[in-house]
Amino acid sequence: GQQVMQIPQYQHVQEGEDFTTYCNSSTTLSNIQWYKQRPGGHPVFLIQLVKSGEVKKQKRLTFQFGEAKKNSSLHITATQTTDVGTYFCAGPTGNQFYFGTGTSLTVIP
Amino acid sequence: DGGITQSPKYLFRKEGQNVTLSCEQNLNHDAMYWYRQDPGQGLRLIYYSQIVNDFQKGDIAEGYSVSREKKESFPLTVTSAQKNPTAFYLCASSIASSGRWYEQYFGPGTRLTVT
Numbered sequence: 001g002q003q004v005m006q007i008p009q010y011q012h013v014q015e016g017e018d019f020t021t022y023c024n025s026s027t028t029l030s031n032i033q034w035y036k037q038r039p040g041g042h043p044v045f046l047i048q049l050v051k052s053g054e055v056k057k058q059k060r061l062t063f064q065f066g067e068a069k070k071n072s073s074l075h076i077t078a079t080q081t082t083d084v085g086t087y088f089c090a091g092p093t094g095n096q097f098y099f100g101t102g103t104s105l106t107v108i109p
Numbered sequence: 110d111g112g113i114t115q116s117p118k119y120l121f122r123k124e125g126q127n128v129t130l131s132c133e134q135n136l137n138h139d140a141m142y143w144y145r146q147d148p149g150q151g152l153r154l155i156y157y158s159q160i161v162n163d164f165q166k167g168d169i170a171e172g173y174s175v176s177r178e179k180k181e182s183f184p185l186t187v188t189s190a191q192k193n194p195t196a197f198y199l200c201a202s203s204i205a206s207s208g209r210w211y212e213q214y215f216g217p218g219t220r221l222t223v224t
Contacts, residue, residue, distance in 0.1 A: 099151040
């Protein structure tokens with residue numbers, strides 16, 4: 001069946017270091033969305049990418065959508081303690097919507 | 110104060126009982142969704158609805174039922190047929206357009222424990 005995998009599952013970084021999470025889908029996605037879930041909280045939408053090869057930036061966050069629309073990445077430059085949480089990619093295939101397995105980020109002050 | 114409300118935050122039930130989780134939104138969104146999240150895992154889609162009186166099964170609909178009688182409300186019933194009902198249940202809503210999936214706004218979730 002459809003799978004959306006993210007690596008790594010967990011990442012611990014020192015504050016100020018960079019962080020990247022990779023998202024890979026077994027099928028083509030019509031768009032890719034990224035969400036952040038703080039510990040004990042609910043997912044909050046960050047961004048959506050629609051076009052093949054698209055790159056978008058939000059301050060220290062850079063999002064990419066792969067050329068084949070089957071993979072994506074989120075890169076955070078110079079992490080801060082406020083970046084702590086789990087980052088999920090998500091996207092639709094046909095009439096279904098799939099979330100990735102998530103990457104849990106811990107930032108050590 | 111616009112948003113999505115889910116109640117209660119914590120719910121405890123005995124095995125064999127049906128339980129209904131509530132989800133209400135005042136964002137005037139047409140589409141609503143139910144997800145299940147298990148510890149350390151991503152969200153899995155249970156059911157979604159893009160318009161009143163219509164809904165579709167997600168990847169893991171077995172053992173669950175929904176209704177969409179009003180635009181603002183999308184209750185989820187966890188039936189006794191659901192083999193592993195203990196989980197964190199999240200409701201979400203979005204604007205809807207045929208064939209397109211837009212950003213989703215999530216409620217605070219209900220943590221269901223069945224013993």
